Amino acid sequence: MKRILLLLFLTLAASLALAQKFDIEAFSDSTKYGWENYLDRADYREELSRKQALLQLYELEINSLKRGVLKSMVAPGWGQFDNKQSIKGSIFLASEIAMVGASLYFFDRSNYYYQRYLNATQVEEIESNYNAAVAPRQYSLIFAGVGALIWAYNIFDVIQSTEEYNARVWQRIEAKDRESRVRMDGIGIEIEF
Amino acid sequence: MSRITSKQLLKYLVCLSVLLLLSACEVNRLRSIEEHYRQRRYAAAIQEADEFIRKAANGAFITRAELARSSSYHQLGLMSLQRDNQELALKFFKLSNSEAADKDLAALYKQRITEAIQANDYEKQLIYVNNILREIPRSELVPEMMYRRINLYLDYLGHYDHAWQDYMDLFDRYPNDSYEVAARKSMERIVPNKKAYGQRLAQAGYYNEALTQFFELAKYPVVKTNEINQLIGDAYRGQAEEYLHEGDYLEADRFLRIALQYVPDQRPQIEAKLQEIVGLFIKRGDEYLAVKDFDTAMTYYQKVFEIIPDYPPGLQAIQRLNTTKQNIARAAQLFELGQRSEASGRYAEALGLYQQANSLDSSAEIQKHIANVQNMIEADRDPQAFARKIINQYRGGLLIARVNLKKSELLANYKANEVRDSGWKFLLSTSQYKYEVRYDLMSPRETFFYVWQVNLKDRSIIPLNKISEDLMK
Numbered sequence: 048m049k050r051i052l053l054l055l056f057l058t059l060a061a062s063l064a065l066a067q068k069f070d071i072e073a074f075s076d077s078t079k080y081g082w083e084n085y086l087d088r089a090d091y092r093e094e095l096s097r098k099q100a101l102l103q104l105y106e107l108e109i110n111s112l113k114r115g116v117l118k119s120m121v122a123p124g125w126g127q128f129d130n131k132q133s134i135k136g137s138i139f140l141a142s143e144i145a146m147v148g149a150s151l152y153f154f155d156r157s158n159y160y161y162q163r164y165l166n167a168t169q170v171e172e173i174e175s176n177y178n179a180a181v182a183p184r185q186y187s188l189i190f191a192g193v194g195a196l197i198w199a200y201n202i203f204d205v206i207q208s209t210e211e212y213n214a215r216v217w218q219r220i221e222a223k224d225r226e227s228r229v230r231m232d233g234i235g236i237e238i239e240f
Numbered sequence: 241m242s243r244i245t246s247k248q249l250l251k252y253l254v255c256l257s258v259l260l261l262l263s264a265c266e267v268n269r270l271r272s273i274e275e276h277y278r279q280r281r282y283a284a285a286i287q288e289a290d291e292f293i294r295k296a297a298n299g300a301f302i303t304r305a306e307l308a309r310s311s312s313y314h315q316l317g318l319m320s321l322q323r324d325n326q327e328l329a330l331k332f333f334k335l336s337n338s339e340a341a342d343k344d345l346a347a348l349y350k351q352r353i354t355e356a357i358q359a360n361d362y363e364k365q366l367i368y369v370n371n372i373l374r375e376i377p378r379s380e381l382v383p384e385m386m387y388r389r390i391n392l393y394l395d396y397l398g399h400y401d402h403a404w405q406d407y408m409d410l411f412d413r414y415p416n417d418s419y420e421v422a423a424r425k426s427m428e429r430i431v432p433n434k435k436a437y438g439q440r441l442a443q444a445g446y447y448n449e450a451l452t453q454f455f456e457l458a459k460y461p462v463v464k465t466n467e468i469n470q471l472i473g474d475a476y477r478g479q480a481e482e483y484l485h486e487g488d489y490l491e492a493d494r495f496l497r498i499a500l501q502y503v504p505d506q507r508p509q510i511e512a513k514l515q516e517i518v519g520l521f522i523k524r525g526d527e528y529l530a531v532k533d534f535d536t537a538m539t540y541y542q543k544v545f546e547i548i549p550d551y552p553p554g555l556q557a558i559q560r561l562n563t564t565k566q567n568i569a570r571a572a573q574l575f576e577l578g579q580r581s582e583a584s585g586r587y588a589e590a591l592g593l594y595q596q597a598n599s600l601d602s603s604a605e606i607q608k609h610i611a612n613v614q615n616m617i618e619a620d621r622d623p624q625a626f627a628r629k630i631i632n633q634y635r636g637g638l639l640i641a642r643v644n645l646k647k648s649e650l651l652a653n654y655k656a657n658e659v660r661d662s663g664w665k666f667l668l669s670t671s672q673y674k675y676e677v678r679y680d681l682m683s684p685r686e687t688f689f690y691v692w693q694v695n696l697k698d699r700s701i702i703p704l705n706k707i708s709e710d711l712m713k
Contacts, residue, residue, distance in 0.1 A: 074283070077334040085375040088337050095310070095337075098303040105300045112267060210266050214298040221299060 101220050108220065109213040112206060119205040123198055126205035130212040139201045146194030153187035270301045273308050282312040282319075314341040321348070339378070346372050346379040353388070362396040386410040387419035390426050400430050411460050427462040435463070438471060447479040473503030480513070487524075489517045493547045518544050522557050529561055532568070537561055564601075571601035578609065587616045612697060619673050619696035624666045627675040627694045631664070634701055634712075642711050643679055643690065650683045659683050673697045676704070 073079070082088045110129050119126035123143040124136035160180035167173040269292055276285035289309035296302050317332030326348060333345040349368045356364035369392065372385045379385075386406050393403035407427050410420050438453035454475060458468045480495035493514060500510050525540035538561060544554035578593035591613040598606045618626045631639055650659045662680035669676045673696040681688040690711060691704040703709035 069283075071328075074286075075328055075331040075335070077331045080335070082334075082337070088334065088375070092337050095303065095306055098299070099307060102300060102303060109300075112265070206265055210298060213300070217299040 097224070098221070101217075101224055104220055105213075105217055108216050110209050112209050115205045115209045116202060119201050120198075123201040127201075127208055130205070130208045132208055135204070135208070139197065139204070142197050143194055143201070146190050146197060150187045150190035150194060153183040153190065157181075157183035157187055266296055266298060266301060269296075270305055273305055277308050277312055277315075280315070282316045285309065285312045286316075310336050310338045310341070314338060314344070317341060317344060326352075334375075342376045342379060346376045346381050349376075350381060362392055366392050366397075383410060383414045383417045383419040386414075387423050387426075390423050394426055394429055400433070403427075404430055404434070407462075408456075408460065424462055427460075431457065431462050435467075435471060438475075442471075442475045442478050445478075445482065447475050447482070450475045469502040473499045473501075473506065476502065477506075477510070484513075484517065484520075489521055490543060490546065493517055514547055518547050518551055518554065521547075522553055525557055525561075529557075529564060532564075534561060534565060567600040571597040571603075571606070574600070575606055575609070578613075582609070582613055582616075587613045587620065591617065611699075615697055615699055616673075623668075623673070623675065623696060626696055627666050627677060628664065630694050630696070630699050630701065631677055631692075639692075639701075639711065643681070646688060646711075647681055650681060650686065654683045669693055 080091070082091060115126035115129055118129065119139075122140065124139035127133070127136035127139060157180045160176050160183070164173060164176035164180055167176050269288070273285050273288045273292060276282070276288060286309050289305040289312070292305045293302050293309070296305065313332045313336035317329045317336060320326075320329035320332055321344070330345065330348060333341040333348070349372045353365050353368045356362075356368065366389065369385045369389045372379055372381055373389065376382075386409065390403045390406045390410070393399040393406065403426070407423050410417075410423055414420050434453060434457055438450045438457070441447075441450035441453065451472065454468055454472045457463050458465075458472065476495045476499035480492045480499060483489070483492035483495060496510050496513055496517075500507060503510075521540050521544045525537040525544075528534075528537035528540065538558070541554055541557045541561065544551050544557075548554070574593045574597035578590045578597060581587075581590035581593060591610060594606055594610045594613060598610060615626075618629075647659065647661060660682045662678065665678040667676045667678065668674075675694045675696065677692045677694055679690040681690075688707055689705070690708045692708055693702045693704055694700075695702070701712070703712055
């Protein structure tokens with residue numbers, strides 16, 4: 048307990064020592080985002096308005112993170128399939144099936160020997176069946192654990208890949224928007240502002 | 241033992257999953273920013289947003305963070321206003337950089353303008369007016385600010401051109417807005433000068449510049465339509481007069497017609513001018529007809545009809561041109577016939593044909609042929625008499641007079657019986673129509689043998705010795 052209190056005290060002291068004073072001048076500096084004048088501000092606002100208009104389209108086209116996680120919780124790899132990562136999804140699904148299958152197989156083997164151990168009447172038979180039941184049980188647990196790790200990593204991965212997918216969706220929408228504003232023909236380049 | 245191991249393993253896995261979920265999500269960081277904003281922790285929202293915008297990968301999240309940051313700055317600006325810290329509010333509104341913040345920024349500038357008006361500080365007024373116009377061009381205060389700036393230019397700075405420019409912008413962007421209507425009154429101070437300037441330009445011959453000036457005025461409801469039309473019409477008439485002076489009648493006509501559209505009440509004067517132009521076209525055409533440049537003459541006659549269709553004097557001029565062309569063609573035919581007759585020795589017939597040709601189209605060539613043929617006729621009739629006639633008529637009887645003078649000189653120096661002459665002798669020379677004419681004067685000491693060759697065809701006289709040549713000088 049004393050150790051914990053000491054640790055808390057040290058953490059507090061360090062944070063106070065490292066804390067910087069809030070600089071209102073720097074915080075309210077109207078040029079801090081690189082807007083040297085009203086023209087720069089107008090350019091930024093124009094760009095932000097353009098991007099804001101694209102948000103609605105983006106919301107329609109993205110994959111929901113929650114839905115992706117739920118899908119991958121139910122069937123590992125399903126969310127990745129939604130994110131157009133079918134190879135990765137297949138690997139997750141196959142690995143999970145293999146791990147669960149192996150775990151169930153060894154669990155079944157273990158139960159088989161365990162039943163024989165319970166029904167055995169001879170000392171030698173009891174010992175041999177018990178020993179034969181322990182190893183499959185351990186294998187079953189190991190495969191179940193690895194399966195659980197794959198399942199957890201699959202969830203982590205679906206979050207990452209959904210965010211990557213959504214980021215790409217944004218890039219695509221933005222690129223399309225820019226293309227629609229820039230037209231090239233035989234005479235020259237036309238840009239819509 | 242195996243049951244405990246399973247439970248523990250499951251617990252670790254759940255903890256690990258939660259940790260992974262929390263750490264992996266970029267969206268959670270965005271939600272944190274938005275949560276700060278909802279909880280009115282604007283400074284925290286801004287700081288987190290700044291960090292997030294720098295590092296985030298998803299452009300949509302960055303946009304949302306930028307919007308949250310903008311709203312946070314706006315709220316901070318409003319809070320600064322509540323605490324009466326206008327300078328800070330200005331900075332936050334600028335940092336917010338949004339339509340809503342601009343509205344508050346414009347209101348703040350307007351408040352400062354009001355304070356500057358009370359302090360009679362026109363320089364500050366101009367600064368804040370300019371700030372609104374420059375920084376918040378979509379503000380609803382723009383018409384009012386333009387009106388204010390017009391009056392500042394007129395009242396304090398004397399920048400009339402800038403005031404006019406502002407008025408034009410005001411009208412172009414906000415026609416019939418209450419401030420635009422009010423600004424018309426202010427423009428009454430400028431417009432007379434602009435009209436006078438345009439008139440001066442026109443008087444100096446800078447018609448295009450003057451018209452630009454007048455048309456600019458005409459676009460705006462600051463001058464009466466009749467008045468500006470009169471100025472424009474006068475400028476066009478001036479330009480037409482200039483083209484008339486330069487001889488570019490078509491351009492003159494074009495400008496007069498344009499002028500007529502602006503000053504229809506001046507129709508009689510302008511139409512009289514147009515007729516004058518038409519007369520000039522005919523005159524110019526006649527000049528070309530006189531030198532037988534029929535195409536150019538016709539071009540000028542045709543131009544008449546571009547101004548007044550079927551104008552009778554124009555038709556008559558074309559009739560004249562056609563008659564002249566026919567006469568010339570007929571004269572050429574007669575001349576050719578005359579030449580044939582002359583070549584075959586029918587000089588009387590040739591003379592008749594040449595004279596007819598000359599009456600249709602007189603030319604030096606025909607007249608020369610007429611003279612030659614007349615010579616030939618006379619030479620055929622009595623060549624010697626004709627040769628005598630030529631000698632007698634040479635420069636009004638010069639040869640006869642000088643020979644007689646020379647004889648008188650000899651008679652003065654010698655006795656009458658000592659001076660002898662041969663009299664005029666006419667002898668046929670090398671060809672049928674060439675005669676040698678001699679006159680010899682003799683005295684005891686001096687002798688003069690005059691001799692010339694007379695060509696009956698062209699009445700030419702050629703001296704055949706030095707003293708004869710001297711006598712002709």
